[in-house]
Amino acid sequence: EDQVTQSPEALRLQEGESSSLNCSYTVSGLRGLFWYRQDPGKGPEFLFTLYSAGEEKEKERLKATLTKKESFLHITAPKPEDSATYLCAVHSYSGNTPLVFGKGTRLSVIA
Amino acid sequence: DTEVTQTPKHLVMGMTNKKSLKCEQHMGHRAMYWYKQKAKKPPELMFVYSYEKLSINESVPSRFSPECPNSSLLNLHLHALQPEDSALYLCASSRPGQGPTNEKLFFGSGTQLSVL
Numbered sequence: 001e002d003q004v005t006q007s008p009e010a011l012r013l014q015e016g017e018s019s020s021l022n023c024s025y026t027v028s029g030l031r032g033l034f035w036y037r038q039d040p041g042k043g044p045e046f047l048f049t050l051y052s053a054g055e056e057k058e059k060e061r062l063k064a065t066l067t068k069k070e071s072f073l074h075i076t077a078p079k080p081e082d083s084a085t086y087l088c089a090v091h092s093y094s095g096n097t098p099l100v101f102g103k104g105t106r107l108s109v110i111a
Numbered sequence: 112d113t114e115v116t117q118t119p120k121h122l123v124m125g126m127t128n129k130k131s132l133k134c135e136q137h138m139g140h141r142a143m144y145w146y147k148q149k150a151k152k153p154p155e156l157m158f159v160y161s162y163e164k165l166s167i168n169e170s171v172p173s174r175f176s177p178e179c180p181n182s183s184l185l186n187l188h189l190h191a192l193q194p195e196d197s198a199l200y201l202c203a204s205s206r207p208g209q210g211p212t213n214e215k216l217f218f219g220s221g222t223q224l225s226v227l
Contacts, residue, residue, distance in 0.1 A: 032215075034215065034216075036218075041199065041221070041223060042220050042221065043115075043117075043201050043203075043218030043219050043220050043221050044154070044201075044216075044218045045218070046215060046216070046217065046218075049215055087153060087154075097156050097167065097169070098142075098144065098156065098159060098167075098205070098216070099156075099216065101153035101154055102153060103152065103153050104151075104153055106151070
């Protein structure tokens, strides 16, 4: 069974304090790993898709990386507007469900 | 147009009411999804429609009834709900069967449902 574990559950950063969010996954064959951002009461907003180990993608202050067992979402010099829940999800060749989501990391960036 | 539009944004209903949630997309996506999300929890898959046919039902109670009238529209009919069904209901769409990107989901903003 596909599994996704995100850590930490919650993270509080000062503005400008860089950090990383972790997404560990167990799948029999990875088709894609997805990162989403979700603001309270809103739907998840797509950030990145990663397909193979070693792949990296960047968008503004965010950088996502992928290994064979985990993905990191690096946040460089975060701003208060980066505060949100960050969800990781995997799509596998074996799974019947489209995406398996982790529980998310709730990020708070304090000015 | 890269939007998935959901209406209404908020809904309050009693346990004996019948209501419907609506979802619309004009991106040419042929897969549409309903998810349920409780506070501080990840989205939980409820239903998947692929080419207007129900392909996945995650053992959802019959008080939730999905409908896909055409490739752009998805409805969720609600009847005799329980207070524990209060949640954010999310619609999503994607392009099925087009390689690894086929599970990139585009989500709507959701309907916040309260059952009294």
